[in-house]
Amino acid sequence: MVNDSSYLQYRRIGLAVQRQLERDQEKTLAAPDICVKDDLPQRQSIPLSDDQDLAAHRPSHNRNSADSNEASLHGDQDHDGSLTTIPTRHSQRTALGHALTGIHARDRTTREGKGSKVFVVGWEGEDDPLNPRNYSTITRVGLTLVLASISFVVTAASSIDTAIIPQAAAEFGVSEVVESLATGIYLAGFAAGAVFAGPFSETFGRNLVYIVTLLGFMIFIMASALSPNIGAQLAFRFIAGFFGSTPLTCAGGSISDLWDPLEKTYGFPNFAIAGFGGPVLGPVVGSYIGVGDIPSWRWTEWIMLIAGGLVLTLIILFQRETYPPLLLKWKAQHFRRITGDDRFRSEIEITKTTLWSRLKIALQRPFLLTGEPIVLLMALYLTVLYIILFTFLDGYTFIFSDTYGTNQGLTNVIFVAMFVGIALALLLVPFVYKKTKQNLESNRSEKGTHIHPEVRLWYAMLGGAPAIPISLFWMGWTAYPSVSIWSPIIASTVFGYGLICIFLSSYMYIIDAYEIYAASALTFVTVTRYLAAAGMTVVGIPFYKNVGVHWTLTILACISLLLTPIPYVLYKYGYLIRRRSKYAVDTA
Template sequence: MSATWASSAYSAGTAQVAEHFHVSKQVSTLGTTIFLLGFGIGPLLWAPLSEVYGRRLAVLIPMFIAISFSFGSATAKDFQTLMLTRFFGALFSSAPVTNTGGVLGDLFSPSERGIAMAGYAMAVVGGPVLGPIVSAAVVQEPSLGWRWAEYLTGIVQVIFLTLAVIFVDESYPPRLLVYKARRLRHETGNWALHAKFEEWDVSIKELAKKFLVRPIQLLSTPICFLVALYASFCYGILYMQLGAIPIIFGEIKGWNLLVSELPFLCIFIGAVLGCGANVYNQLLYNKAYHAAGNRAVPEKRLPPMMMGSFIFCGGQFLTGWTAQKDTHWIVPCVGLVLLGTGFFTIFQAALNYLVDTFQAYAASAIAANTFLRSCFAAAFPLVVTPMYHNIGIWKED
């Protein structure tokens, strides 16, 4: 959650960044776009490495480096430095977002994974919708400003990293067997004991061929590509709200910076409702799972996505058609609740489907999905402001 928080917390301070570094507000929005580009590239590295060196190291080390770049963003002396620290901060902070799907695949059977995945998806959605609200409260305080929004991001990441160091253990089965073999060698004195995973001598060439290319290979399959494409488009729409909500409630309705960011809570409420729908679908999935001889049934993950696709579109239409000054604020907020509900059901169904389909390579499948969705999310915030101003909100939505 701290990683996705960092992706959106910057958005509330774009006006101050533009004023401070003497660039246009549109240019200052690049901070979000560049962050999401780094967020898309990082998984292509961290997911394969987690399947070689284990999940824990592939999360904790990059997260520590990401914290350094978060504080670097807060102390940036010029705009170029800010953009560089945002990019590399995203590159390293994408590790926990990517590898969590693999961890859940390691720890939970398909009959339990849906509920566990709901918690992961809530964190992925909760960061982008809660980050702008908290950062807006910080940014509008004259004694703090946009730099403290970045400091706060770093502090949040430090807290989560500390908890991870204390409570998170290795979960990747081949790596656990390596640890077990090592322990048995010392206990028994039989130095011939070893895990099969230790027989593989990692070379850079083989690592690149077998692991770094794997997410791209999975993305080239129709199953992974089509599911990831639809989920990524919806994810881009979610990040479009970083620019849309301040325009609707700030520019049109005249609310101040903090209050105009509060409608993001409507998306979060919708995500909670969508989470309930996915938990209910898990109960239905369990029947199919047991009927199939305790084997994963990926297609049974898709009914929430089918339902959510209509709710997602309905929320967009309702928000767009009621975003006038004389319309009561509750109506577009209801649209945002529907948007959040639809998005969450689509997003979690896609994650569950990919993990069930590519079980042994779940982290790489999630990495492929993260790469594609970050590309969409990077582009949408950059174009939303000119589109809304030139086309109109009701036409665009």
């Protein structure tokens, strides 16, 4: 309950629990014997001899006093002269635990403390309004867009500094290559922080982690704006990236909290397309800083600080907690408070997995998945794409400014064309949704309700994969003064389309293919692609300067061309790879 929205949500859960108790309590009256199966003897008759005193079998205290503490039994004489035990308030509460909808009564395992009964708190069926997947569509879209806004801010901060490299380098007295480290070191911070964000969100909930890390991001972005030298700027940018990495690993979990596997077909693009605008539009935001009415390059950081503050306000006021285990923990707390029965527990309260144990898994398991062909291929694919994307941040100067004479501000504005291509991927959503629904319906009749993960590859197969090499060859060999500037601009639009399509397919495919291991797989993919991109931002300027625009883009196009068959091969043979995998699910 760290923000206003979560506090109100906690209160609503309490009211829902109160209503459920009032509604389901009648069930205990209809079945009074189910209580004694737990921790009380079965209802039994004790034969009495003629000279036995019934009082010897009665408690000595007054029947109306403290009324029979919760563990006491009272004796009543049946018509046949025997003493019969009847339930007291404790056993009535036990009956209530059995009767409540969504409560599973069971014994603790040895690891959990064997011997005592526990009432495991769950959802009241598939339509429980407390379950985030049952929020209204408008509410879920709104929550998804808030997540996208977090992603937009932290990823825009990764690229906005590239818009003012000449000004910042001049002020600090360093070369532009050294100043480009401000972007590279931020991406390295992304890679480092991605390992820790997931375990923290699974311990404290999504909202607390989003709020705390966004605060940390804002503090160190402000520190970067106040940096007195290049060393301080790089240090603060690294820490800002560390805190800003949260949506890269946690947002996928939040999307899964809100959308079921079929709905995710349009829910995840809503997040990814809006959120992916960050690294592409970052240079646009900073395009005329340092060369226009805002003379200081430091305003790139101030703008990110202001944007972070606006997003933080949205989270505090509107973002609900979506992590189901935490919501069930809150629900269990209300059951214990209202009933006074300590046996009501959520699953995470019973297992008591510590933060340290989650961190150990988060640190170790991603490297256990390095032998997984699917993970390796997707990591390689996204790494190459991010290398291309972040070298574009430096390369656009050579592609447009040196070739067509565009000024620094206009060169950065051209990145809008790439975002247009990203947005065009929305046109594929209806078709991919139709294919996913067909797959779900056919699979339901054969083997449960799973979606074959390979259906997620449609985004990449529908032109996304070939769009990357096509756009790079196109841009590289039409960037001549004699050719219209619109030719490389349109080529960058095609690149944006291919980029988001491959990103969508890769993430959704990994999530469905690895399920409980998806977080570890995505962590590995995130760490590798951002570390590689961090290194390439430094060599980007020498690469374009020494090799030239045409051959630089040709080399990148050839590398991406080698990767183009990946989605098609996985679509046809992915089920065989998953069948032989130790960690992937087998839904074939």
